[in-house]
Amino acid sequence: MRRSARTPNRRLYRYRSALALAVVATVLLVWLAVGVGIIGADGDPANVLYAGVLAVGILAAAAARFEPRGMSRALFAMAAVQVLVTIVALVMGLGQPYSPPLELVGVNGLFVGLFGTSAVLFMRAARS
Numbered sequence: 136m137r138r139s140a141r142t143p144n145r146r147l148y149r150y151r152s153a154l155a156l157a158v159v160a161t162v163l164l165v166w167l168a169v170g171v172g173i174i175g176a177d178g179d180p181a182n183v184l185y186a187g188v189l190a191v192g193i194l195a196a197a198a199a200r201f202e203p204r205g206m207s208r209a210l211f212a213m214a215a216v217q218v219l220v221t222i223v224a225l226v227m228g229l230g231q232p233y234s235p236p237l238e239l240v241g242v243n244g245l246f247v248g249l250f251g252t253s254a255v256l257f258m259r260a261a262r263s
Contacts, residue, residue: 146263150203153256157192157210160249164188173242175230184220188246191216203261210254214247 164185167173174181192213199205221243223229225236 146203146260149256149260149263153203153206153210153253153260156249156256157206157253160246160253161189161192163249164246167242172233173230174224174234174239176233179230179233181224181229184223188213188216188220203257207254207257207261210250210257214250214254217243217247217250 168182168185171177172179172182173185192209195209195212196206199209221239224234224239230239
């Protein structure tokens with residue numbers, strides 16, 4: 136009985152942690168893409184590709200009604216779109232010479248890791 140009494144608190148903690156990480160990662164993504172420019176120099180139109188990551192996240196989260204299991208899927212989808220944006224930028228040579236390939240992979244890999252970690256936390260919140 137003691138374990139079940141702690142479960143709601145653990146679930147809420149995991150959900151809030153996942154949500155906080157997702158929000159921080161999203162704000163950081165917007166700030167870097169719009170303000171600094173992840174692909175190329177500041178103001179490079181290629182940074183509009185990151186709007187797709189945000190659109191997928193917003194639509195998927197709304198469809199999931201912010202339930203933990205659906206939010207996990209939404210964050211995994213955001214990570215997948217982030218990878219897709221990276222591949223498109225690398226294949227098309229976007230951002231050259233300001234953003235070398237290693238920099239694009241590193242920065243986008245950071246966001247894939249943040250979104251993926253948040254997704255795992257949401258998944259654990261759904262299981263508790």
